[in-house]
Amino acid sequence: MEKVCVLGAGSTKYGKLEDSITDITLQASVDAIESAGIESKDIKAGYISNVFGVADKQVHLGPVVMSNLGISDRPSLSIESACGSGSVSFREAYANVAAGFYDVALVAGVEKVTHTGTEWTTTYFSYCSDFFYEGQSGVSFPGLFASMARAYMNEFKATEEDFAQVAVKNHDNGLLNPKAHLRKKITVDDVMSSAVVASPLKLYDCCPFSDGASSVILCNEKFAKDHGANYIEVMGSGRGGSSAALQGREHLTTIPSTKIAAEAAFKMAGITPKDVDFAEVHDCFTIAEIVDIEDLGFFEKGKGVEAVREGQTKLNGQISINSSGGLKSKGHPIGATGVGQIVEVFDQLTGKAGERTVKNAKIGLTQNFGATGASCAVHIFQSV
Known part of the structure; x- marks a missing residue:
């Protein structure tokens, strides 16, 4: 396998665009191309989430993106994997560059939904669930993650104020x-007094609907050395799956797909969670971040909430989690989110x-899931 590098990155602001x-996909892609110091013609394939x-x-x-970049003859692949689409697109591009099919590839993620209104946007999002069992029965994602939050509170010594600390930190x-959607300082009291969406989750426990696009340029090591002064190396890549419907899980306080994907990525990288300096994790709801940092191995099961309470996950804490602001503050344009995490790294x-x-950071991790x-x-x- 070829060593794979990220040579450039670009992103629009997240929010209501x-x-x-x-247009926003092109803006992010042009930023990434310029960041990489290459031209569009150098790109051999595109992966759009x-x-x-x-x-x-x-x-x-x-094909629309490739045509507008002036490379309509280059193959492209549009990928959907719910909220995890961006990281799946990156994985596909990574695999193809590692296999030697292409020396340079573009990965772009994008979403534009704010103009549809809350009712329709919420309906669209519900299509990402196991719709037969969940969406059409009236169960929204806030309700599903509220079930996880309640289970976590019952199993471990966690409070609603603990969840609020995640929101405050992010x-x-x-x-x-400067590209975050919600650039607003909040307090635990602000979270606790915000409207209940699905108990125990309140408005400030939930990420916003966002528009936005993010792009990165992948290439093999030789191309990176020949063309880039600043690039980073992909050490490990892993994917995993879980039961589509929450009711099919053995436990509500863990996400099996994260554990599977993390195990594969750490094995490939030849490191352990203790070696990671910072991570961008999927905090669509505050409970998700706590579950994520446990499933990734940064903290033992049930101890993630203690880490948050003690400030261990703050910027330049024991391990910096979501330095970008995460989905909670940076925003969640779902097709772009996974790519945006890589832009932050x-x-x-x-x-x-x-x-x-993040001071003296050498190793970063991204975790992005769907539904x-x-x-x-x-x-x-x-870093190299």
Whole structure:
């Protein structure tokens, strides 16, 4: 296998955007191309992650993006894996570059849904669940993650205030990210007094609906050395699956796909969770971040909530979690989220993270899942 590197990265601001889904994808992609110091013609293939293109009247997005970049003859693949689409697209590009099929590939993730309104957007999101058992029965994702939160509270010594600490920490990080959707400082009291969405989760326990696009350029090591002063290496890549419906899980306080994907990624990288300096994890709801950091092996089961309570996951704590602000503050344009996590790792490991820099960081990890964790991908990166 070829060694695979990330040579460039780019992203739009996350939030409510006026430009079309095509335009914002191109903006992020051009940023990534310029960041890599290459030209569009150097790209041999494109991998585009998107879930609800139909909401902006554009579903076959790959060829549209490649055509607008002036490389219409290059193959593209549009990928959907619910909220985990971005990391799955990255995985497919990684596998093809590692196999030697392409020396350079573009990965772009995008979503544009805010213009559809809350009712329709919530309906679209429900299609990512096991709709027969969950969505059409009236169970939304807040309700499903609320079930996980209640189970966690019953099994371990956790409180609603503990979950609120996750939101407060991620908003503090998001204040330092100029591209974050919700750049607003909040307190535990703010979270606790916000409207109940699905008990015990409140409004400030939930990530926002966001528009946005993120892109990265992957290449083999030779191309990176020939063309880039700043690049990072992909150390490990893993994917895993879980029961599509939450009711099919043996336990509600763990996500099997994360554990499977993490085990594969750590094995490939030849390291352990203790070697990771920072991680971008899938905090669609505050409970998710706590479950994630346990399933990834950063903390023992039931101890993640203690880590949050003690500030171990704050910026430059024992392990910095979601330095970007995470889905909670940075935002969650679902097709872009997994790619956006990798943009953050690239910025951190190449000295471009500004005020939110994780000091002396050498190894970063991303974890991105779809739905309630039915699919997951974990990637590990190192500076060179």
